[in-house]
Amino acid sequence: MKKVKRKLGKYEVGRTIGEGTFAKVKFARNTETGENVAIKVLAKSTILKHRMVEQIKREISIMKIVRHPCIVQLHEVLASQTKIYIIQEFVTGGELFDKIVHLGRLSEDEARRYFQQLIDAIAHCHSKGVYHRDLKPENLLLDFQGNLKISDFGLSALPQQGVELLYTTCGTPNYVAPEVLSNRGYDGAAADVWSCGIILYVLMAGYLPFEETDLPTLYTKVRCSNHAFVMC
Known part of the structure; x- marks a missing residue:
């Protein structure tokens, strides 16, 4: 039947x-x-x-x-x-995360293509005053032609009148920007760009730049990396 x-x-x-x-x-x-x-x-x-x-x-x-x-x-x-x-x-190509797990690091040309698509889409979001706040390969889908599709806007922020900084600590620990952990407010656009940088690193290297078994150690490494950039 x-x-x-x-x-x-x-x-x-x-x-x-x-x-x-x-x-x-x-x-x-x-x-x-x-x-x-x-x-x-x-x-x-x-x-x-x-x-x-x-x-x-x-x-x-x-x-x-x-x-x-x-x-x-x-x-x-x-x-x-x-x-x-x-x-x-309906996006048919699965997550970019699965492709990275399967292949390891991607070729420079392929990584560049995905990164360009990611930055173009995020620039569009920021032009509309939208900050994603949870960018990671698991939230980047691929269509049948292999083009990137950003998904999951569940943690995203919309602009509020007269409010320049965001204060909610959110996102996935390995991809979160140091200033998000500071509890002093952060620029949503800058936080997204940091996450894009981490994604590019993963595409090119095949592994995360910051990875620890416990969150306190991970957050310390992320904060210290920011101090190192400032010192440079």
């Missing part, structure tokens, strides 16, 4: 292709256009329980603002009584 596929408006929903702490990602097809999409499914009860309402609103607002060939595109947002559905571009 053939399994009847679930419908969500004009979308035919298929298998689960990803699962995180707060959401599932489903593969789906737009029955009107035939286009494949990814649907991020969030339970409203989970959003309320973890007080994520403002974060989800901000992520959706940001994805509507940043339209760029190297950024995963938001198509639309739907909702039922119990769930929120974020319909996004």
